[in-house]
Amino acid sequence: MMPPTFSPDPSSLRVKSKISDRIQAIPRSGIREFFELVLNAGDVISLGVGEPDFATPWHIREAAIYSLEKGQTSYTSNLGLLDLRKSISKYVAQKFHVTYDPTKEVIVTVGVSEALDLAFRALLNPGEEVIYHEPCYVSYSPTIYMAYGVPVVVETRAEDNFALRAAAVEACITPKTKVIMLNFPTNPTGAVMDPVELQGIADLAIKHDLIVITDEIYSELLYDERDHPSIAALPGMKERTILMHGFSKAFAMTGFRLGYACAPPELTEAMMKIHQYSMLCAPITAQVAAVEALEHGAAPMEEMRKAYWRRRNLVVHKLNAAGLPTFQPGGAFYAFPDIRSTGMTSREFATRLLEEEKVAVVPGTAFGKAGEGFVRACYATDETQLAIALDRIADFAQRHRR
Amino acid sequence: MDALLELLTKDSRLNAEALATRLNLSPAAVQAKIAAWEADGTILGYQAVVDPEKIPQGGVTALIEVRLTPERGGGFDRLAERVAKFDQVATCWLMSGGYDLAVVVQADSLQEVARFVTEKLSTLGGVLSTVTHFQLKIYKQNGFLSAPTPDGARLPITP
Numbered sequence: 090m091m092p093p094t095f096s097p098d099p100s101s102l103r104v105k106s107k108i109s110d111r112i113q114a115i116p117r118s119g120i121r122e123f124f125e126l127v128l129n130a131g132d133v134i135s136l137g138v139g140e141p142d143f144a145t146p147w148h149i150r151e152a153a154i155y156s157l158e159k160g161q162t163s164y165t166s167n168l169g170l171l172d173l174r175k176s177i178s179k180y181v182a183q184k185f186h187v188t189y190d191p192t193k194e195v196i197v198t199v200g201v202s203e204a205l206d207l208a209f210r211a212l213l214n215p216g217e218e219v220i221y222h223e224p225c226y227v228s229y230s231p232t233i234y235m236a237y238g239v240p241v242v243v244e245t246r247a248e249d250n251f252a253l254r255a256a257a258v259e260a261c262i263t264p265k266t267k268v269i270m271l272n273f274p275t276n277p278t279g280a281v282m283d284p285v286e287l288q289g290i291a292d293l294a295i296k297h298d299l300i301v302i303t304d305e306i307y308s309e310l311l312y313d314e315r316d317h318p319s320i321a322a323l324p325g326m327k328e329r330t331i332l333m334h335g336f337s338k339a340f341a342m343t344g345f346r347l348g349y350a351c352a353p354p355e356l357t358e359a360m361m362k363i364h365q366y367s368m369l370c371a372p373i374t375a376q377v378a379a380v381e382a383l384e385h386g387a388a389p390m391e392e393m394r395k396a397y398w399r400r401r402n403l404v405v406h407k408l409n410a411a412g413l414p415t416f417q418p419g420g421a422f423y424a425f426p427d428i429r430s431t432g433m434t435s436r437e438f439a440t441r442l443l444e445e446e447k448v449a450v451v452p453g454t455a456f457g458k459a460g461e462g463f464v465r466a467c468y469a470t471d472e473t474q475l476a477i478a479l480d481r482i483a484d485f486a487q488r489h490r491r
Numbered sequence: 492m493d494a495l496l497e498l499l500t501k502d503s504r505l506n507a508e509a510l511a512t513r514l515n516l517s518p519a520a521v522q523a524k525i526a527a528w529e530a531d532g533t534i535l536g537y538q539a540v541v542d543p544e545k546i547p548q549g550g551v552t553a554l555i556e557v558r559l560t561p562e563r564g565g566g567f568d569r570l571a572e573r574v575a576k577f578d579q580v581a582t583c584w585l586m587s588g589g590y591d592l593a594v595v596v597q598a599d600s601l602q603e604v605a606r607f608v609t610e611k612l613s614t615l616g617g618v619l620s621t622v623t624h625f626q627l628k629i630y631k632q633n634g635f636l637s638a639p640t641p642d643g644a645r646l647p648i649t650p
Binding site for chain 1: 647
């Protein structure tokens with residue numbers, strides 16, 4: 090019998106042309122491209138991750154297991170379990186000094202990523218502009234674009250330790266500006282916000298009648314007894330701010346995919362409309378686990394924070410000693426070394442470091458053009474591995490010094 | 492707890508320079524603090540945590556509940572300190588509740604524990620009674636699981 094022959098299905102050739110122009114126009118995340126290189130490189134020490142190396146604390150995992158044993162496997166209210174919203178409201182009030190009504194100002198989402206998508210879709214008419222700062226998390230610009238908004242970049246600079254200046258934001262404001270988007274401490278730089286500049290941005294938002302979205306996902310991971318006021322707590326800001334937060338980083342719960350947004354009732358309601366038709370609700374197991382995290386997770390979180398703090402000190406010290414100038418990041422779990430002394434581009438540095446030393450870091454350019462000349466090294470990595478990786482980076486930098 | 496002391500309780504093998512780098516201190520400051528703690532008895536010693544099931548003839552461990560008659564003036568201290576001095580005694584705590592001393596004894600054999608209880612412990616003036624419990628299996632000690640399960644693997648690159 091003849092083996093079957095495969096001829097290309099003519100319909101599949103045309104499928105690409107069926108994809109919407111808007112989605113075709115979105116480039117793949119730079120991080121994804123690099124991901125494939127790393128996968129093929131084999132046995133690598135990876136400082137390329139954006140998540141804790143700790144598994145979720147056991148008491149939280151155990152609460153999730155117990156909820157499954159009890160058969161808690163149903164949908165929840167669109168806004169999320171009321172118990173969880175109450176816990177969120179209490180936690181946010183304690184941490185950020187802003188009070189939100191758990192019945193109409195809190196919505197539980199599938200990660201901050203979904204909350205962002207909901208917020209932009211709820212807020213933006215086609216062509217309206219969102220000002221955000223780069224280098225930043227890879228999703229901001231595409232999420233704005235997919236909501237028919239126009240992403241407007243403010244670049245933060247190494248000379249400023251990647252801090253955001255209100256004056257730079259002001260220079261970008263046009264009649265079409267609707268939203269200012271903040272993320273401090275920042276992925277990938279670890280930069281924190283100066284309280285004076287934060288007040289400056291609040292003044293701009295009030296003066297130009299703008300909404301502010303603040304992604305607080307790293308706000309527990311702060312070092313050096315730093316105070317971290319949220320813009321939502323500044324006078325006149327609660328009514329124009331969406332405060333977003335989640336469980337992934339501080340509670341080491343990335344895979345639970347759980348976040349939330351706190352916002353004025355009208356905005357929460359608008360976000361809920363999209364959420365109820367697209368997502369319905371966040372998974373109940375994750376929501377139950379999140380209640381346990383908020384009510385009893387402070388001590389394990391503090392343990393993890395201290396471990397990150399010690400590793401930050403180690404990483405910054407070793408990178409600087411290796412001749413890669415690295416500023417002391419005030420938060421998150423990333424170091425953002427300046428690799429220009431090697432004469433390489435970020436991408437070249439990351440690729441050759443991977444090939445020659447089997448250490449993965451992410452090119453700074455994956456987080457925006459302003460990341461050129463830098464790489465992101467995540468120190469949420471086992472300390473022994475981290476020390477080996479740092480020695481290898483030092484050898485590499487030595488060898489390629491220009 | 493002091494950050495240096497806390498780190499030492501997690502890993503006492505780190506040298507002064509490694510400790511200093513992690514805590515943003517100078518190696519000299521680290522050495523001075525450690526020397527002071529060793530001198531004032533804050534740090535009593537340094538040990539490896541060993542799983543006895545992994546070593547041949549790992550010996551036996553028993554937890555002994557001891558009831559005592561307290562003494563006027565000294566309470567339980569004189570007797571407790573006397574019990575604690577025996578080499579076989581690894582741990583000795585004064586307890587609230589149904590008995591007074593919890594004594595953890597480590598010995599080469601069951602017979603040796605029996606001899607310690609019958610000849611040394613029970614015969615002390617002031618000891619009213621003892622109850623000996625033998626350890627069957629260790630699941631966790633000093634914060635270390637005997638059979639830790641590896642955490643799930645992460646993807647090598649995530650945003």
